[in-house]
Amino acid sequence: MSATPNTVQTVTGPVAGADLGITLVHEHVLVGTPGWQLDAKAPPFRRADTMARAVDTMLELQAEGVRTFVDPCPMDGGRDVEFLAELSGKSGMHIVCTTGAYFEAEGISQTFRHLPEEEVAEIYVKEITEGVGETGIRAGAIKIATGPRVVTAYEKKMVSAAARAAKATGVPIISHTQDATCGHDQIDLVTAQGVSPDRLVVGHSDGTPDHWYQRGLAERGAFVGFDRFGISIYISDEVRIQNVLRLAEAGHTERILLSHDSILCWMGRPVPYAQSYDQLRAMLPDWRPTLIFRKIIPKLIEGGMSQRQIDTILVDNPRRLFTGD
Numbered sequence: 081m082s083a084t085p086n087t088v089q090t091v092t093g094p095v096a097g098a099d100l101g102i103t104l105v106h107e108h109v110l111v112g113t114p115g116w117q118l119d120a121k122a123p124p125f126r127r128a129d130t131m132a133r134a135v136d137t138m139l140e141l142q143a144e145g146v147r148t149f150v151d152p153c154p155m156d157g158g159r160d161v162e163f164l165a166e167l168s169g170k171s172g173m174h175i176v177c178t179t180g181a182y183f184e185a186e187g188i189s190q191t192f193r194h195l196p197e198e199e200v201a202e203i204y205v206k207e208i209t210e211g212v213g214e215t216g217i218r219a220g221a222i223k224i225a226t227g228p229r230v231v232t233a234y235e236k237k238m239v240s241a242a243a244r245a246a247k248a249t250g251v252p253i254i255s256h257t258q259d260a261t262c263g264h265d266q267i268d269l270v271t272a273q274g275v276s277p278d279r280l281v282v283g284h285s286d287g288t289p290d291h292w293y294q295r296g297l298a299e300r301g302a303f304v305g306f307d308r309f310g311i312s313i314y315i316s317d318e319v320r321i322q323n324v325l326r327l328a329e330a331g332h333t334e335r336i337l338l339s340h341d342s343i344l345c346w347m348g349r350p351v352p353y354a355q356s357y358d359q360l361r362a363m364l365p366d367w368r369p370t371l372i373f374r375k376i377i378p379k380l381i382e383g384g385m386s387q388r389q390i391d392t393i394l395v396d397n398p399r400r401l402f403t404g405d
């Protein structure tokens with residue numbers, strides 16, 4: 081049942097770890113909060129237009145050198161693996177999708193609430209080894225998510241199920257944290273099932289200016305996700321850059337991952353303060369998956385990082401997360 085060593089399952093088939101290249105570990109093509117289809121007043125989802133825009137975005141990223149795009153959309157977050165497979169075919173981008181569920185307050189917990197942990201783990205394993213539904217498209221990683229400050233009983237069960245499935249299949253775990261809290265709880269829950277902390281990226285750990293929180297995660301061996309570049313509502317990119325540099329100076333370059341948590345198309349109405357996703361995007365002009373290459377890396381190099389360190393962060397670290405080597 082274990083994944084073949086050193087290969088990564090993309091939506092169009094296995095790819096050698098050495099061929100992942102520059103990898104964005106946390107970006108999204110489609111996102112829809114549970115129930116988005118019920119909102120008859122939301123702008124309609126136009127598949128063909130969205131596909132055309134998505135292909136353009138993938139080509140733009142390829143021009144920046146990106147070879148692999150990881151979309152850790154949870155099952156209950158508007159995931160559409162056939163859309164991703166078509167996009168990969170049209171653009172040539174390696175795309176990895178995930179199995180797994182969102183945190184209790186914002187996911188569809190009812191479906192999973194009554195299932196025991198073992199059965200949730202079996203569902204995840206099925207999506208990794210056989211594919212999602214009848215599509216044959218296999219998940220290459222598992223998404224976990226916890227809410228703010230406290231991990232609920234439901235989230236504990238779901239994270240433990242994810243860790244069991246990761247242990248059984250050899251795929252990594254990509255997490256969502258809320259307000260950069262509960263990262264240590266995630267490490268505790270994942271390692272309790274025998275998964276090494278270096279197969280987990282604690283996502284959205286850049287949602288705080290607290291270097292010591294980030295450093296604590298790195299010291300325990302987990303990857304630290306600075307994966308919301310461009311989302312400048314609560315934390316500025318300047319703070320993120322300073323914290324990346326500081327973590328590298330502390331000797332943890334090999335634990336850093338960079339991404340944007342960008343969303344190409346947010347179906348429905350994303351947040352209460354925006355009537356459409358276009359309106360939200362207009363509020364965050366830098367929030368594009370090319371930002372790291374155009375504006376952030378130059379600043380990291382200005383701040384003293386070497387090109388070798390940048391390559392470690394963009395190429396070697398994602399490969400090690402996925403292959404464990």
Ligand SMILES: [Zn+2]
Pocket residue numbers: 106107108152341
């Ligand atoms: Zn995300």
